[in-house]
Amino acid sequence: MNASPRAQSDGEWLTSWDPEDEQSWDSALAWRTLWITTFCLTLGFVAWFLPSAIIPKLNSLGYTFSQSQLYWMAAMPGLAAGLMRLIWMVLPPMLGTRKMVSLSTLLLLASTLGWGVRVQEPSAPYWELMTLAFLAGIGGGVFSGFMPSTSYFFPKRLQGTALGLQAGLGNLGVSLVQLLTPYLIGMSFLAVVGGSQVMTTAGQPDRQVYYQNAAFIWMPLMVIGSVMAWTMLKSVPIKANIKQQFDIFGNVDTWYMTLLYIMTFGTFAGLSAQFGLLMSNLYGAGNPDIVQGAGATATVLVAGYDLPDPVRFVFLGPLIGAIARFAFSPLTDRMGGAVWTLISGIGLVAAIAYTIPGLTPDTSSAEALQGGFNQFLWGMLAIFLFSGIGNASTFKQMPMIFEKRQAGGVIGWTAAIAAFGPFFFGVGVTTFGAVVFYSIGIAWALMCIAITWLRYARPGAPKPG
Structure with a gap:
């Protein structure tokens, strides 16, 4: 489709734009914006969750941090992302899509480069790695700018699908970095900068690795993404200053949707960041009731127990959550978001309740310990599934509940608060x-089920969506 005069651009900015007008809507531009911004958002999630793939192995690389220090370090990107999203949520009308996406993608290089340098020698002070963990939060912060700006390009009938695709594929960045890291660190031919490191694992021989690969491999893609955004994107003329954007806080639905999105994305992000550490500290080398000592001389205290390597499992949860997010998005367009948010909440209550017994490992025998691990793993994967469904449904609800300018701000705000998930999860545990x-998570989900039913999902609800 050729752009009509109403969709023509004056340089970077479109002179006018109304996606609800079928005759003037330039669908090609809208979908191009979606795919380029999604590519950059995926790299943002890579940068955000890169620490979660590295931190569980820092002590194996020669660092000597306590469990508490590692939990706090893994929580820091979540704290930073929440704060950063409060900034990025007001940028779309001010900077426009083109400048915001291209410049934001360049900023991802800072933390990514830092982690690639600091894993090569276990001498960085704790404060420096905490700083790098904080800077990684930029990758999570951009979500609150990218998603609202993309919503400007699509009519309401397609916003569930478009935002679900963008968020779901963007969330795949979590799985990508956690899935690929174990393979990248063994590829010596990729280590064009820096030498090898020695990684020690309980009960196994020392291994030569190239952990800088886990960071450096993404940097050329970040440069490419920034260039693509600068040269191929346009900006929608939706103008609002900061004061005007803050009028969303006078709307009670802003606060209700914030609670719901904490239940869904807060759960997804929190578990994604802490899954590996939690698994290690419950059923792996981090549990002193299971493993005594460190390195190749460590002893597994429970005879016959096969010690799990978290890197084999941690990518599965974020992968399931991300796929659920974009797979269920078309269903939310057809059926509405509220009913799926309700299903998400009910599913989370059941999944969390199933998982809780697996949070207390029974070390009396290998069979009991393996059974507890299986319950923990399957329960966690179910939590990821239902959080992913809720991530899709809530993003369908917001454009339906709020008018266009407010919808972008609410998406940015709710995403900002939910991004604190990794921080709250680490501090809470x-x-x-x-x-x-x-158990607190179950209580929160029950509250959200009540809100969803009374406000959005029941027959005659005040704000059906």
Whole structure:
């Protein structure tokens, strides 16, 4: 379709844009914007969750951090992302899609480069790695700018599908970095910068690795993404200053949707960041009731127990959640988002309740320990599934509940608060213990089920969506 005069651009900015007008909507531009921005968003999630693929192995590379220090380090990108999203949520009307996406993608290079350098020698002080973990939060922060700006390009009838595709494929960046890292670190031919490291694993021989590959491999793609955004994107003329954008906070549905998105994306992000550490500390080398000592001389105390390597499993949860997000998005366009948010909440209650017994390993025998691990793993994967469904449905609800300018701001705001998930999960597990924290999760989900039914899903609901 050729762009009509109403969709013509004056340089970077479109002179006018109304995706609800079938005659003037330039669908080719809209979908091009979606795919380029999604590519850059995926790299943002790679940068955001790169620490989660590295931190569980820092002590194996020669660092000597405590469990508490590692939990806090893994939580830091979540704290940073939440704060960064409060900034990025106001940028789309001010900078426009082109400048915001291209410049944001360049910023991802800072933390990615830093992690690639600092894994090569176990001498970085704790504060420096915490700083790099904080900077990684930029990759999570861009979500609150990219998603609202993409929503400007699509009519309401397609926003569930478009935003579901963008968020779901963007979320795949979590799985990509966690899935590929174990393979990348063994490829010596990729290590064009820096030498090898020695990684020690309980009960196994020392291994020569190239952990900088886990970071450096993404940097050329970040440059390519930034160039593509600068040369191929346009910006929609939706103008609003910061004061005007903050009028969303006078709408009660802003707060209700924030609670719902904490349940869905907060759960997804929190578990994605901490899954590997939690598995290691419950059923792996981090549990002193299971493993005594460190390195190749470590002893597995439970005879016959096959010690799991978290890197073999941690990518599965984010992968399931991301696929659920874009797979269920077309269903939310057809059936509405509220009913799927309701299903998400009910599913989360059941999945969390199933997982809780697996949070207390039974070390009396290898069979009991393996059974507990299986329950923990399958329960976690079910939590990821239902959180992914809810991520899709809530993003369908928001454009239906709010007018266009407010919808972008609400998407940015709710995403900002939910991005604190990794931080709250790390602090919650450290402070209260896993069982209590997961029980709080059940209570939160029950509250969200009640809100969804009364406000959005029941027959005659005030705000059906």
